[in-house]
Amino acid sequence: MMLTRLPENEYQRRELAASQLRVRTNPAELGFTDTSMLPGLSDTIVGQDRAVFALEFGLTMEADGYNIFVVGPAGTGRTTYTAAKVRETAAAKSVPDDCCYVYNFQAPDEPLCLHFPPGQGVRFRNSMQHLVQDVENALTQFFDSEAYALESTELMNQFNQRAEQIWSQVEHNATELGLSLQRTATGVLTLPLDSHGHVVPLDEFAKFSPEDKAVVRVRQQQLEQSFEEGMRQIKGIQKEAGTASQLLEEKTAAYAVEPLFDEMVEKYQGDAVHRYLQLLKEDVIQNHSVFHRDGDTSNADAMTTGTGTMQQDPRMRYQVNVMVDHTGATGAPVVIEPNPTYFNLFGKVEYRGNRNVMVSDYTLIKPGALHRANGGYLIIQAMDLLSHAASWTALKRALKNGEIRIDHPQEEMLWMVSTGLRPQSVPLKVKVILIGTPDIYHLLYEYDDAMEKHFKVKVEFDAVMERTQAAAKQYANFISTYTKTRGMLPFSADAVAEVIDFSARLSGNQQKLSTRFHPVIELVTEASYRARQDKAERVGSEHVRQALRDKLHRSDLVKEKVLEMILDGTVRVDTEGERVGQINGLAVLSSGDVVFGEPHRITVRTYVGRQGVVNVERETAMSGNIHDKGLLILSAYLSAEFAKERPLAVSATIVFEQTYSKIDGDSASSTELFALLSSLGEVPILQDMAVTGSVDQFGDIQPIGGVNEKVEGFFYICKAKGLTGRQGVIIPYQNMPNLFLSEEIVEAVDTGRFHIWPIHRVEEGIELLTGYRAESVYAAVTQNLDKMAERASLGDTQGK
Template sequence: MGSEKQFEVGLDRLKNVCGEDLELDFCHSSKDVAPFESFIGQERAIRAMDFGLGMEATGYNIFVAGAQGTGKSTYTESAVHKVAEKKEVPKDWCYLHNFNDKDNPLAVSMPAGKGRIFKKDVENLVLELRIAIPKVFEGNEYQQQRDNIIQSVREKLMDLYHEMETEAKEKGFTLQQMQGRVLFLPVKDGRPIQQNEYDTFSMEERKQIEEKMHVLQSKFNENMRVGQNMERQANMQILDLERKMAHSVAGSLVDKVREKYNGSTTLQEYFDGFLKDVVENHNVFRMAGHPEGMEQNTGSGSEEGFPAGIFQGNVPFDENEIRFVKYRVNLFVNNEKTNGAPVVLVSSPNYYNLFGKVEYRSQMMSMTTDFTMIKAGAIQKANGGYLILQAKDLLMDPLVWDSLKKALKYREAVVENMGEQYRLVPTNALKAQPIPLDVKVILIGTPMFYAIFSSDEDFQKLFKVKVDFDVEMPRNKENVCQYVSYVSALCEEGNLKHFDKKALAKIVEYGSRLASDQEKLSTRFNEIKDIVYEADAFAKINGSEMVSGEHVRRAIDERKFRLNKLEEKIQESIIEERIHIQTTGREVGQINGLSVIGLSGYSFGIPTRITARTYMGRGGVIHIERETGMSGSIHSKGVYTLVGYLGGTFAKKKTLGLTAQITFEQNYQGVEGDSASSAQLYAILSSLSGVPIKQHIAVTGSVDQMGRIQPIGGAVEKIEGFYDICKAKGLTGDQGVLLPEENLKDLMLKDEVLDAVAQGKFHIYTVPTVKEGIELLTDMPAGDEDEKGEYPEASLFGKVVKRLKESEQNEKKNKTNEQEKAGDEENND
């Protein structure tokens, strides 16, 4: 048996204290070190990012994976901006009215900055047309040609009328207009025959008059058709004249703008359609010059008995500017003010923010839209550059991820409203021409989100570059110097007080504590940054010239105080003995295990009372938490592992005949992990041997089937958690924690614990195997097997074997008695 001193750990191994004369010999304060401008401790991530940003091939989009607080988002933005500013500015994109198919707007690209100029040119062109076209129709040339057409037709109509009038006169009739109609009235002695006189005529005379009237009426109707045909031809001639006049003025104005963009075939075709549409719809521009309406009546004819208004304007005046919408330009993406390639960060990547949308306006109790209401999303704005998204946000909108994959796969950006492709009944909506897509997407997320996305087969094809951020880096001279440079940069950027050497040492030690490794520094710089800012606040409160080590210590303590309410509540319950934890004395089958609770980014350790009861039977090890469904698979594995040790140690030649029941007392939340498996094993050995265990030593560590103690997580939190309980209940000088030797390099204990260890009030122990552990906890030798495989009777393992033998003998005796009793009953029968 070894003494406690044999397994006690020296003070120098409980914390890697930052040596001011060794690790910080290059400065007296953070003011002496230049601010660090690059990124610290992420060589692997930096190389991967450089590779990903440099790859132009399809599918080399990037996923930046790292734990929260490692600065992955800050670095990503910085790295992408540096690359983007050296690239060419991408083209502008415009949507134009498709004069051949109004429901399919045209997408046109042009050099950056030209989109706004093109839009202005087209706006000016429309304004000029609205002035020039009305003016040409008010000119003498148009009026003269139009009057000639009208006069020519009018003369022909008058000839027809006079011809009809002469023929009527020859047949004894006169023409008379009554209530919009032309009547043939019979004449006698140069005057129209009155009705009473007409009634005196004989039937034969009446018949002759009516036959002549019928012939005249038929002739008149024929002349009317001829006249109407003449009017239609005249209207066509006038329309052709108007088109000719409109083309004469519009053609020159359109050609003037067209020449400016003669390098684009698409725009040349657009201007062809533009000019044709303006000529066809010249009355829209013509009316634009008559703000009070356009009422023209160039036909007279009513006095001659023909229908009036045959030359009247046939398009009503409408001031609604919607008539000119199709001649506008929708400057969809404007890169005029972009420097280099665009870098777009989307804080809320819902479907419309990401892919754009087609807006609608309410008009006359209905919803209408047009190509000017097509709005760009982030993916169109980032086209030719970079789009940065948070991975978790993509999962919030069920349509976003599939739509993003589709855009990247087919390399085109389509604007369509959400769910258009899922409508059961198709709607008549705009189908905007897709824009060719050349964008590199960078997703940022934790390793958990990387695993979620990796289950999608398309993800591996589209995001071939993983930028993996580490949470720690070696604690060497170079990285300590970079840590100080980082603090210096924060002081300069935030106008903070600089840190003296002791304060810097505390920051370095805090970095190792966050990393849970004496030889590492944490790269979770957000947490380092918080401590730097909070320490500066306390220095300013105290009026100090520089931030000292005490200010850093206070910042760390205050940060803990803001987060540890639950920890204090549990400690209070233990101190008031509502939760039973012994820190003195010895108990059989009872031990203090250690566990860690994590909540809202804060973790703390608490002791847990583990008990074991052993009795006759062959039930094996019964784990109450497992039986009640309160344990996880890893914890269950730990229990099965310790059963393997028991069997290999005590059942090499015979069956392990025992029932051992173990549990975590007063635990109602469930357990997970195998860090308590060694403590559970010690409790079982104590129960079997009847040897009590020291309650002033808490235990953590997993165990393998060979009895070797294995490292666990949260060693610092577990030690400090038990120390706090012992301190609250009263330090006796023999209290401490037993942990795996491999966990020593993880220890960065707080100064209060170190002081208690230095004063001999608290102790840290390590053991390599279960055998040494049970000896330390019971002050009894475990015992070694002799040549026959037997343990010394006075050893702890000897007592275990003796108990197992007694249990087996009692089981056999009980079985014999039961058989004899059964035989007696049979004989009596």
């Protein structure tokens, strides 16, 4: 059938004007000559009103569970602004208490935690050091005094007299029985007396007749009961003497140290501190001997069940381990933990070597970030935290229980515990601020109930803001602040305009500006460097453009290699002529910090059959799910449009030629549909055009991403091969606000050497690509499908 030609002026009528391809900032409207005239920014973050409001709420809300999760893409200033705002808020808060660990006299393996007003923790440690020295001096003085020696001697004399009286009675009983008690080095010896009352020597006693010896033994047996009773009474007196001596020593020790402890109790307030001082005093009184008698530590084993050095010198357990010291601090603490491992967050118990054995005690307990941030704010990057699973689990437990516990994260999996110490938990009152990407936030919120319970405040940083006159001035003030604080050259108004235009391209919308400032800062820094090399007094627009070109040149090696392969024919891309079933599709490739568009030749072959549309990439597992979805939608449109009266008796293969990596996305679905219609209708497609855009089941064209890179990718291929004046790109009309093309393309469009056509529907695209009216192309497709159906039906009949 005859195809109806599309009027030539339709191409000009439908294409975009050069003024629609980018929006330029007018330097005159900025209202300054260069940024040195501007006041700069104070504490206002650019374009993040929602985040500012949410963060203010989160920092001032004191209820449980109102911790903060700061969400946003990298480079939006989320970390810098959050840290600055937290410090500002913390400065108005009160300083929290100091935290100290001390020896637990009742349970040595469970060190006690004492809290003191800010700065008093160190003073308490120093006071304890002086106290130990004062105790030693006082005890030495009292126990070395004549008064103590006299009282002790008198006390011992009393018991000695009682013992001597009992011994005298035993000796008297022995004399009455004709016996004598002789004290020897090995005990008491009983010997008989002669008629004159003299002790019979052992050699003489041996000469006694058996009868006389028997008489002596009977007397000895009679004395034995009296002797044992006497010895029992003497031992009782000795025990009484020991107890009395100990009581005297403890009484003396108490008298010596009580004034010192009374002074400590008066100086440091708090029930827990007073209980500790009372136990300390009792321990000192009970073990006073370690402070005098030339450093006698014979009672060390009885004093402590601790390990290592503490057994060698028991006085070490009177030390104070200051975990958190807020001496000289103002406001609540703000801690940014860059490496949130379990131990860095929750602290740990360290070890020291002692006689080839690793030992520990409460003085080796080290604080974590939670201890230092307690009473204030803790800032952590979410990705860093989640990379340590034990840290995230323990942090949730700490927030739930409201306490900091120092445990070993792998203790449940160990058959041998590394340390017997169980430090007393510390009450936790901290506001945790996590900073992460939207993906991390949504993942945690979806799969972890703790997010909803413990992180009730979401502070969301946007990647873009409205492109208004006020926003442009904020950008200018941002550049002013940044350059002044870093000693860079000021930026002229036209240079600022170039930076704003660059930001608009980053945002992907002509009416938006990017709030991702990392790329902007890089551009400002490199433009200032170029201006200094030129010995300029300020940065001009030419320096900004040169910095952009330099950055592209440093990173676009892969792009040049792809272009080289297309130009030398290794990768075939046609930019002239026409072919049936072949079309130029556009893809976006990424090479680190460079994203660029690459044209791809898409081909379609159709023939009689029942397979329908076959995606070669899908069959070879080289396409992603979204691309496969686009092919199914394409098939649905084709069936709905051409199979209302009869089934399709067609098979088609669609191929991305010369692609050797995975393909995903649905931005080529309209392109594949155009090639399929061309093959079905046997209508050639103009090869000087490239197409991008997805399609729905009704034939409506839908927007895609990377439109600027795709257009530029085809343009540079056409430019390298030679611009003919007919080349151009078809894009979805919804992507018109996203256009921010290079000056070179804008100039080429303005002079008619390149073209951009926006389309709403498939019919518009097929007209531009073929040069024929859509209804005539569709009629040709219908006619060929009818023929295929007849052949398929005939084949089925013959087969039967």
